[in-house]
Amino acid sequence: MEEWQQLLVDGINRSSQLPPEWRSSKEGVDQGDVEKTFPIRINGYYSSLISDPDGPIGRQVIPDPEEVLDFESPVDPLGEDTDSPVSAIVHRYPDRVLFLVTNQCPIYCRYCTRKRMIGTPEGVVTRREVEEGVEYIRDHPEVRDVVLSGGDPLMLKDDYLEFILSELRRIPHLEIIRIGSRVPSSLPQRVTPELCSMLKKYHPLFMNLHFNHPDEITPQASLACNMLADAGIPLGCQTVLMKGVNDDPDILKKLFQKLLTIRVKPYYLYQADLTRGANHFRTPVAVGLEIMKKLQGHTSGMAIPHFVIDAPGGGGKIPILPQEYLISMEEGDVVLRNYEGNVFTYPDIILPETVREEGGLASPEPEVGPLGNRNGHAGK
Ligand SMILES: *Cc1c(COP(=O)(O)O)cnc(C)c1O
Ligand code: SF4
Numbered sequence: 338m339e340e341w342q343q344l345l346v347d348g349i350n351r352s353s354q355l356p357p358e359w360r361s362s363k364e365g366v367d368q369g370d371v372e373k374t375f376p377i378r379i380n381g382y383y384s385s386l387i388s389d390p391d392g393p394i395g396r397q398v399i400p401d402p403e404e405v406l407d408f409e410s411p412v413d414p415l416g417e418d419t420d421s422p423v424s425a426i427v428h429r430y431p432d433r434v435l436f437l438v439t440n441q442c443p444i445y446c447r448y449c450t451r452k453r454m455i456g457t458p459e460g461v462v463t464r465r466e467v468e469e470g471v472e473y474i475r476d477h478p479e480v481r482d483v484v485l486s487g488g489d490p491l492m493l494k495d496d497y498l499e500f501i502l503s504e505l506r507r508i509p510h511l512e513i514i515r516i517g518s519r520v521p522s523s524l525p526q527r528v529t530p531e532l533c534s535m536l537k538k539y540h541p542l543f544m545n546l547h548f549n550h551p552d553e554i555t556p557q558a559s560l561a562c563n564m565l566a567d568a569g570i571p572l573g574c575q576t577v578l579m580k581g582v583n584d585d586p587d588i589l590k591k592l593f594q595k596l597l598t599i600r601v602k603p604y605y606l607y608q609a610d611l612t613r614g615a616n617h618f619r620t621p622v623a624v625g626l627e628i629m630k631k632l633q634g635h636t637s638g639m640a641i642p643h644f645v646i647d648a649p650g651g652g653g654k655i656p657i658l659p660q661e662y663l664i665s666m667e668e669g670d671v672v673l674r675n676y677e678g679n680v681f682t683y684p685d686i687i688l689p690e691t692v693r694e695e696g697g698l699a700s701p702e703p704e705v706g707p708l709g710n711r712n713g714h715a716g717k
Contacts, residue, residue: 341527345443348380352400359390363402371400375614376456378445383523386552393550393582396618398444404614412453414610416651425462425470429653433482436470438462438501441492443524448579448618450610450647455488462487471504474511481512484545491520491527495535502539514539517575519547522554525561533568545573545604550583551592559599566600573604576642578625579618586631593632593640603642608657611649622646622657630659634676 352368387395427435440460454460593603609619645654664672671683
């Protein structure tokens, strides 16, 4: 057995294995009741990072009775099951699909949007379903990008993962392959030299990792990321904004800056989804916007992810920016506010009349901007 497999076996996989100081109950519900609906997995590496069960690492994986005291919220908040043409594929956007290749993960995050399937017997993804997914992509020439997700694709054994990657690479219209993985942050021992030399045969391959707190960036996690980066895989990070975990501008700034030092580019900061059993993690949207304001201009643009809300019911990811930056856009003037609160005007370019008409825009008269008529000659 490899080290990472041993860490899974030796971890906490049942509520009865939780140390006494990690136990809790509320309104007559305890963690044993939680585990009947939402499985538990805290592998031996990740549990070693927990000093306080109510701290930022503990909260992400220690079951909370709150999870089963929520009966209202949707089980499938993003309507993924509705956009699923075959069971392993979610096809929502025109040119790319999500391919759910497993329901296993290195840890079972309590805030997971896919709690409905993660680690459950019903959620298991069969080889037949994976083959169907590959066929679906092969039959859909518009799909030029696939995101392998789940669950965590790196939980699959090397040869099975390689089977999936090689099947996908035989599809001529598929340009890029992405893997979403929690492994480098929660079970970095899984990133072995063998895995890296296998992965690098399937470029262009991208990976989006999932770090939520600077304490997850340990020497082991750094090593795993460096090995993946050395295999030529561009690394991004998708972070979920969560109450009591990382809802603080200083913590997130530190996380995003540290990620760059291990060659991981912050990609998305997610507003927490409205998921049954995970609502106790939600923060007001204003908290996220305030955090974005404290990042923009104050640190490297490279360290700043897009802040997105995955729209309930299947609207997809929608980026949101603090409103302060764009004050107005009238009569050729774009009035802007910078990160220090100072106001600047950018004289906009006004399209020539012909282009405006072709573009279906109103205004028959050419407009005169503050610097005179900048409509130019435009073929007239
Ligand atoms: C997030 C997501 C993708 C990938 O979106 P990008 O913005 O391209 O990273 C694709 N399909 C589904 C269903 C998704 O939720
Ligand atoms: S690793 Fe990802 S898919 Fe798995 S439980 Fe955590 S958030 Fe959900």
